[in-house]
Amino acid sequence: MADQQKKFVESITPRDQDFTQWYTDVCIRANLIAYSNIKGFMVIKPNGYALWENIQKNLDDRFKATGVQNVYMPMLIPENLMKKEGELVNGFAPEVAWVTSGGTEPLTERLCVRPTSETLFSDFYSQDVHSYRDLPRLYNQWCSVVRWEKETRPFLRSREFLWQEGHTIHETAEEAEERTQQMLDVYADFLSEELAIPVIKGRKTDKEKFAGAEATYTVEALMHDGRALQSGTSHYFGDKFARAYDIKFTGRDNKMSYVYQTSWGMTTRVIGALIMVHGDDDGIVLPPHIAPTQVVIIPIQQRKEGVLDKAHEIAKALKDYRVKIDDTDRSPGFKFAEQEINGIPIRIEIGPKDLEVGKAVICRRDTREKIEVPIGELPVRVGEELERMQKEMLERAKEHLRTHTFEAHSREEFEEEFKDTNGFVKAMWCGDQACEDKIKEEYGVTSRCIPFEQENLSGTCVCCGRPAKKMVCWGRAY
């Protein structure tokens, strides 16, 4: 193994030795991010940003297919506007950044950098909507938000992150509730079909729901280490913000009514999920659907006659895929290691010996399987392998979710499950927040959601023994 190549591989802490360190190593070594000199803020480097661009594009298309339109709201929110809805401001006050002067003058009213934009959308809608004919409004924006977190980690928790936030208003409660569910489904489908991440869909308990929401729905994913990651949320507000911000319209009955509202968001956090679900000791592994580069062609002995030409010919034949040729003057071993760290789904090796027999070697990032393929068949075979890899990555993630989801029928079982391992634990709950608090305090786990797919595991609450109302999915969360 060449020195450079060794350095590459050895600089990543083995995943099962120290998952946290492995994660950080991988984020840095795959050139996804760099730490900035501003505490809690990161730089998203080209490899990381290209991934976000693909996520954006795919999600944005899915949103637009449901009638959503993009807009842009101001980045700063006056304190008074923020305060109109009590729960929201209480929820976010401890973690907003305040602008107190503009230019050389102090401001008469301080402005916070948006931590989320319900207030701005509500204020806008209150002026823009007059009649039921103006409804629904299905707006979304792509932007960055700031939340003053104490502990930060790349993608998972940082003081600034990129996201989309959808904010819709509707004529009826039913329509708004439907939209909340519809967007949750969009998230679940996106995660499963594009990122190969299976999720549990459910409703948050009152304790865990979004500040100001009547109901929060979530898609919860399980990382390789068995910890949970909330990967997207969709909120139903009823007419709460409409009342606080006076968003009224003349209804079909000619009377004034308040609108019903939703919001839903997904963030750069899902890049963290991608890494922690699929990555291995050699780096990240990108699902083909979302990989910025799907295929890298690595010429072997590239100075030998015909090798580079053939590499370019193959690249041309693979025009339906996102292909790069690595013709830098580094060793093939180095290039292999880099492809692995960066998680490029397929590499094609082509050297003088392959040329002689008219074949090339395909190597898949996830299985390391090497397949000899006649050069003329590459376009078809590459397409097949990319789809196969996408499918198998989802299957493996599903299997991991299945084998790391447990049931607890009693307090003892619950304790046992969380003692040595991590994973989702399903258990019955009486519905009392006191039990939820107690479990969090004693075992350091939180209720991830009340799954839509309910099961009747027993008749009593796993914590207090009183009659159970719901099955809750518990986990140790990022």
Added chain:
Amino acid sequence: MADQQKKFVESITPRDQDFTQWYTDVCIRANLIAYSNIKGFMVIKPNGYALWENIQKNLDDRFKATGVQNVYMPMLIPENLMKKEGELVNGFAPEVAWVTSGGTEPLTERLCVRPTSETLFSDFYSQDVHSYRDLPRLYNQWCSVVRWEKETRPFLRSREFLWQEGHTIHETAEEAEERTQQMLDVYADFLSEELAIPVIKGRKTDKEKFAGAEATYTVEALMHDGRALQSGTSHYFGDKFARAYDIKFTGRDNKMSYVYQTSWGMTTRVIGALIMVHGDDDGIVLPPHIAPTQVVIIPIQQRKEGVLDKAHEIAKALKDYRVKIDDTDRSPGFKFAEQEINGIPIRIEIGPKDLEVGKAVICRRDTREKIEVPIGELPVRVGEELERMQKEMLERAKEHLRTHTFEAHSREEFEEEFKDTNGFVKAMWCGDQACEDKIKEEYGVTSRCIPFEQENLSGTCVCCGRPAKKMVCWGRAY
């Protein structure tokens, strides 16, 4: 004329009566923006944002074709980091917003919301670049920035705006200078080919250049009212920031050298240019290449049998274009007025009488020309008309630029030109900033640029009569 339709049209101030008011009316009536409750900040509504998305997509493709990669830098900049390059901080200090507390705690060092990100890119590069092998770095980001402007106007000047900022570093001064010019050309081509806006390319005088730049290049466009709009700038920094931020690399000679740097930006301001170059008394006029909707199909007597079906059939046949059908229950007159206000390049009218003869009517937004076209020929004819409109819009804008560009050979001629009319005035200049200051003070016009295409209009400075060094292009600017 139906009431609604009348209301629509009458709510726009005639362009030649009050250009400023016309501009504001059009921004509002075409649903591009709304004023927010935060002074100097605007809401970009779906029509405005869709335009920005198309601009982004097109520019981004052009950037990527030159090897540029996208990244994302933090939104906040610590005061100390900002201060490292003296000219930049002096230039921007009067107009930045300061964050002084995060969460419930005051910050030990205040952070400004980025007005531009040279400092962050420089700080990042200083840690990320080691060898000439790491060069060039061709990074760009799409984001929003804040500058605390006193007077604000939609798109043209607001306290927050959206833009892209490219920041590149290079091994040699020559390469960096080439990149500066290359990106200026990308802007000029984009403006001309997509937005149908011809520009004058040139270099800014020292007085007008970007704070901290060694040279600033600009593309200057002329609005319908004869005022100038700086539409994109590209800066060459030499090794100034490299020295301030210590961006060094080991060169081919094995010695440490400073990098050479550029930056270049284009903003939502170009949407203002689009409106002010092409708009008329009935609304905005969008060049087909950039229009979010290129064709709107308006059914006449849409309840009559076959009309709506035919409209959908036509939409399907026009799948290569961005097409919408307006099948709302408003009157055709109302729909026509809306198409005009929104500047949709082509509308197709299809009613029962057209069905009988197998024809439809194409109406172009710019010329109002109505053409009867056999339905089967629509795909070809629509394509031709869109391209013809794009071309003719550019030609008209070029003609306007030509007829509003004047030459002044003396102080008297200079004064005369700017007395009654607006436009570009070319005049010779001695190179002394005192003359530039004097002209600005006396006539309220600024040097827009020293055009690349120099002409020798006379031997003496139009202001002081001393020997002339350069021909400058002057104008009253937005």
